[in-house]
Amino acid sequence: MDLNIYDNDFEEFLKQKSDQYKMYPSDRVWNNVYSSLHGRKKWWALGFTLFLMGAGLLVGKELLVSNYNRIAKDLNQNTEPLLTGPAPGKLVSIETAPSRRTNNANHSSNTGSNNTNTSAQAPLGNSTSSNTLPASISAANADETRQVIATAETDLVIENDPLPSMPAIHSNNVAARVFAIPQTDLALHEKNNSTSKSTAAINQVENASRHQTVQPSRFFLQYYASPTVSYRRLSNVNTPGQNNVPVASGFADNVNRYVNHKPAPGFELGSNIQYKLSNSLTIFAGVQLNYSRYYIDAFKYSKEKASIALNTATSHDTVSGYTNIRNFSGYEPEQLQNKYLQLSIPVGIEIKLLGQKKLQFSVAGGIQPTFLLSSTSYLISSDYKNYIQSPDLARGFNVHTNFEAFISYKTGNVKWQIGPQFRSQLLSSYSNQYRVREYLTEYGIKFGITKSF
């Protein structure tokens, strides 16, 4: 820019008068500037957090489904061979074939839908038992007979032991006879078999029953929601040399006496993964979203300058701003609202105090590192006369503790719970530079659903 010398009184007059004139912008201007410089990061954080929660829920759901499928598959594989075949008491077929009288006669059976080739010494196969079709019995040589009895439950080969109830079959022209053999007879007959055949069957049954027993999962997934009400408690911090600060408070220490604030409703949403250490002790960790707010009663007034004294490491500073909100009196009442949107990572334990399987009474508590996603906050000036909107002094990281007691009821695989909860903030809502400390507390009724993996 070229240097411009004013040799004209008129221009000098214009410049002088223009420079004297000042205008005070509305709050929206700074809010938009601040959001442009800082706001996007928080929306990124919120978006990323929601993405994590969604991914966690999806993974949890997939784990649940895959576990269920694995258990169902195991059950099917281990019980199928033992459960097929005709019901006890059904007809069985008896077949004789030409054979020599030997101790180890070969046997082949043709039992309808199944072909089972067994020898006397061969272990029982996996064949299913026969159908109820009577089989024709023909024997070229009736000296030796073999009887094959297919039962409803197992296939057994009985060597050369005709059933007492069966007539002897002699020589040629053996007529086929079909007998319905009661289960009780079969049971008696089973005892007389060689142990090798029954041992194999018993082993198979034991393996199957081992697969059938499913170990209960120790992992649970919980979703919860809670309408809450937020309160705040203020306190002063007196620092050495406070009297040297340009803006001095003329009031007594307890700032709570000079402000009017009322609780306002908010909410809490979250999800936990729980691990059951024992029957009565469970630990959990998860993510949680909290929306907290409260009202401040103030008054509108014409725009004026207000200051907040700050504590810095080496000196005292002030932050000044223009505001049209007064604390004690003004043209008309004005209700302000301080709002906080927070993301927490709750970690804690749950203890079952009373109850059995279905109905239980438990308590839980934990600690919650908390990140501030966004806030709207009006701060009281150092002389308590004005409120200035200043999101810059809000603390980005905080720590909360929570305590809850609840009654739960279990239906199937799902546990429903309801009960009161209390959440308290450990660090001030604002930076330590601000001399007024604010601590939020929230009360609510928590509703939760817990499901095992």
Next chain:
Amino acid sequence: MTEESILKGCLRNDAVAQKELYNRYSPKMLAVCYRFAHNREDAEDMLQEGFIKVFSQIHTFRNQGAFEGWVRRIIVHTCINNLKKNKKFNESVDIIHATAMQVREESVPSIVQAKQVVECIRILPIGYRTVLNLYAIEGYSHREIGNMLDIEESTSRSQYTRAKQMLEDILIKKKILQQQPAKKMGLLSSFGS
């Protein structure tokens, strides 16, 4: 907070320092924007855009000259860019507007003169007003004004002359300036400078 600590804080993207800088300069800068804008809302929009640029480009400030002057230049350029988006500086349109303008004669108390002078400036047609603001108040040369507004240097001079004459008439009618024949000759003697 000293200006040095504010600058250091703003370089660190410290929100407290940024707010302090904004509080210090926004009243004056909004008045600058108000002289260029159609209304207060437009002026606030210009101010918002200007301060975002200030914070984004603060690392380019080289301590050569006053910081306020540097901020002011950014704000003025933001106002001009905003006007160029919405309005072409057409000399003929300004003339038509000027001839149709009527200003009421009234007496203005001296304590509100600053505001009234600004309001009188805002009465001028947009082209006249912009050139007058840039030359008489912000101190740009006609050559620089021509480059900023994409007009000829001669156009800038002629627009300024007409703007000054018109503003004087308005101020006299509102009795902010006293009409004196000798002084009027003095004012006219700077015609075309």
